[in-house]
Amino acid sequence: MQAFTQLTGLVAPLDRANVDTDAIIPKQFLKSIKRAGFGPYLFDEWRYLDHGEPDMDCTNRPINPDFVLNKAQYQQAEILLTRENFGCGSSREHAPWALADFGFRVIIAPSFADIFYNNCFKNGLLPIVLSTETVDQLFGELVDGYQLTVDLSSQKIITAAAASIHFELDENRKYRLLNGLDDIGLTLQQADEIRTYERQRAKIAPWLFVD
Amino acid sequence: MSGKTLYDKLWEEHVVFTEDDGSSLIYIDRQLLHEVTSPQAFEGLRLAGRQVWNASRNLAVADHNVPTTERDKGIADSVSRLQVETLDKNCTEFGITEFTMTDHRQGIVHVIGPEQGATLPGMTVVCGDSHTSTHGASGALAFGIGTSEVEHVLATQCLVQKKAKNLLIQIDGQVGIGITAKDIVLAIIGTIGTAGGNGYTIEFAGAAIRALSMEGRMTVCNMAIEAGARAGLIAVDDVTIDYYRDRPYSPKGSDWFMAERMWQHLHSDDDAVFDKVVKIDASLIKPQVTWGTSPELVIAIDEKIPNPAQEADAVKQQSMVRALDYMGLKAGQAITDIAVDKVFIGSCTNSRIEDLRAAAAIAKGRKIASTIQLALVVPGSGLVKMQAEAEGLDKIFIHAGFEWREPGCSMCLAMNADRLAAGERCASTSNRNFEGRQGYGGRTHLVSPAMAAAAAIAGHFVDVRQF
Ligand code: SF4
Numbered sequence: 001m002q003a004f005t006q007l008t009g010l011v012a013p014l015d016r017a018n019v020d021t022d023a024i025i026p027k028q029f030l031k032s033i034k035r036a037g038f039g040p041y042l043f044d045e046w047r048y049l050d051h052g053e054p055d056m057d058c059t060n061r062p063i064n065p066d067f068v069l070n071k072a073q074y075q076q077a078e079i080l081l082t083r084e085n086f087g088c089g090s091s092r093e094h095a096p097w098a099l100a101d102f103g104f105r106v107i108i109a110p111s112f113a114d115i116f117y118n119n120c121f122k123n124g125l126l127p128i129v130l131s132t133e134t135v136d137q138l139f140g141e142l143v144d145g146y147q148l149t150v151d152l153s154s155q156k157i158i159t160a161a162a163a164s165i166h167f168e169l170d171e172n173r174k175y176r177l178l179n180g181l182d183d184i185g186l187t188l189q190q191a192d193e194i195r196t197y198e199r200q201r202a203k204i205a206p207w208l209f210v211d
Numbered sequence: 212m213s214g215k216t217l218y219d220k221l222w223e224e225h226v227v228f229t230e231d232d233g234s235s236l237i238y239i240d241r242q243l244l245h246e247v248t249s250p251q252a253f254e255g256l257r258l259a260g261r262q263v264w265n266a267s268r269n270l271a272v273a274d275h276n277v278p279t280t281e282r283d284k285g286i287a288d289s290v291s292r293l294q295v296e297t298l299d300k301n302c303t304e305f306g307i308t309e310f311t312m313t314d315h316r317q318g319i320v321h322v323i324g325p326e327q328g329a330t331l332p333g334m335t336v337v338c339g340d341s342h343t344s345t346h347g348a349s350g351a352l353a354f355g356i357g358t359s360e361v362e363h364v365l366a367t368q369c370l371v372q373k374k375a376k377n378l379l380i381q382i383d384g385q386v387g388i389g390i391t392a393k394d395i396v397l398a399i400i401g402t403i404g405t406a407g408g409n410g411y412t413i414e415f416a417g418a419a420i421r422a423l424s425m426e427g428r429m430t431v432c433n434m435a436i437e438a439g440a441r442a443g444l445i446a447v448d449d450v451t452i453d454y455y456r457d458r459p460y461s462p463k464g465s466d467w468f469m470a471e472r473m474w475q476h477l478h479s480d481d482d483a484v485f486d487k488v489v490k491i492d493a494s495l496i497k498p499q500v501t502w503g504t505s506p507e508l509v510i511a512i513d514e515k516i517p518n519p520a521q522e523a524d525a526v527k528q529q530s531m532v533r534a535l536d537y538m539g540l541k542a543g544q545a546i547t548d549i550a551v552d553k554v555f556i557g558s559c560t561n562s563r564i565e566d567l568r569a570a571a572a573i574a575k576g577r578k579i580a581s582t583i584q585l586a587l588v589v590p591g592s593g594l595v596k597m598q599a600e601a602e603g604l605d606k607i608f609i610h611a612g613f614e615w616r617e618p619g620c621s622m623c624l625a626m627n628a629d630r631l632a633a634g635e636r637c638a639s640t641s642n643r644n645f646e647g648r649q650g651y652g653g654r655t656h657l658v659s660p661a662m663a664a665a666a667a668i669a670g671h672f673v674d675v676r677q678f
Contacts (some may be wrong), residue, residue: 005512014527016529016530016533017526017527017529017530018405018406018505018530020505020643020645020647022624022643022645022646023645023646023647026647026651027624027625027626027648028626029295030247030248030275030626031276031290031291031293032290032294032627033250033251033293033294033297034251035251035254035358045646045647045651051651053266054290057292078540083526084406084526085405085406085409085439086503086663088405088406088439089341089643089645090340090341090344090355091248091339091340091341091355091357092247092248092357093248093251093339093357093358093359096357108225108563110407111406111440112409113406114375114409114410114439114440114441115341115354115356115357115441116354116357118287118357118360119357119359119360121406122359123359140522148265169235170232170233170373171232171406172232172371172373173232173234181361182372183359184259184261184363184366184367187363187366187371188366188367189368190227190228190236190369191358191367193227193228193236194227194238194367195366196234196368197227197238198238198368201238204473205333205464205469205470205473206469207461207462207466207467207469207470208240208334209462210462210466
């Protein structure tokens, strides 16, 4: 997994609540058996005026000039600022894959849907929860070229005006993300414990272990 | 010390070990797989040269992309076909049981799990699909995961998780005639909102929940995710145990008696403490219809669409305005004045035998309105379809003008050929009314199977209680 340590990046605002995974990456793109290449289809129904299909070349598609990510100043954005319950809906990991493929590394919102939040960490994407007031304040401060610095080890965001905002994060997730650790490899180090657990469980619930 | 909730018990039974920071390695008893969220997981295993920990803990089925007509002709869309073939190939390579597209047991992953007894009370169940919450109806801890976690479970049979908080939703009293599990769960979401369950495992309890069949309980737990909770739970009782007797994967012989005894404990203790409790009076629940693009934008059939101008919260107000615009509706409009173009009865929320019976009871001896372009009935599995046909439900539907299809996800998310065209309006028994969910530009209203059937007959939404 890709590690995340520190980033200073351009912020794009997506001023909507309950942005669902169907909006982040519509279902037709889920037919892919690959993990990469979803970036051009991120927010497909909002971003383009036509209907997108997998493997379409997006360079010539009619874009929706009103959609925020189409504005020239946000093309290189790495931080997405948005509203509550971001990523609600399905468990599709294609949503964080598409956001990461577009170039986002950080998403800031007052709340995230649980599965989406979890999926972000598997893909080097850092979801940051801030209070509704702080998110409001950041939306208020946002001007062209607005940047934020995010430091994972100190759990701090530094704003353009040099204000420091602390964010909460579970230690285990932070450790894994900082070091870009392979989750499966780590768990397999506990293979003996897992086998011991299975043996005990097979005694009290043998039917679970009937092949 | 206070007692334990059902969730506490299930969690503790599955902890392999807990780290200092409180995150735990949790053992997973059953993983269900489908074609959409598994290819990259198998690919990951191959790239890392890893084995599957225990193939028999997994059960796979193709459901999202499969056509609901002329299945023997295969899948016309080559991209969809490749995805289904990839699942077949992966299951063969890793020795995982799969109900392939032409198997009579094939169906929606969340319908076949309980139907086969492959997901049982007391289990931990995962699937790369958010509606895995459905299986919590049997007192199993069941939740959706992403593809990286699917790979993790394939390789280790475990997941690293943090325990969620406990939310009790208690539906006291009895629902009125014509009110179904779907109306109950939509009313819950209308009350607590789509983020109301974030960070919680919800236990649904109370007399109105106890009175539901297993099918109804599955409908309620299915939509726990729409209330923001990864998992929904219902305590085990005789209804649960009777349901699982003699299912193909259910314990047999002495194992069954052992299991039955163990399952009796799968309920919250009387003195268990929940982090949050929400109480709803069942007698006040009316038939529900969503009017917006989020399941929380829901009202009763006899209400009028709310006015965003009266919403104090600016973010909510803006969502309401957007939703009205997308749905082509106006504040103040009566729900019963909304005409529909298509009707979809199906999905892992409402495609079980009881759902089809409820819809057929409305359709019996009637005809769908001439303005309805398509009314689909898509059974949740091959076995549901066979049962319905044995009861003659297919004839009732076909006679009324509905199409009777092969099992699958179908127009719930329109990955196959069944979908809405832009601007079309659908009365749907599925679980999500997001923009574009049932087809680009399509407009979805979530309702119960009886309400969907009634809308098909009338051509617009009607109160099924007066139908
Ligand atoms: S029926 Fe719909 S919600 Fe259920 S698994 Fe299929 S696509 Fe998902």
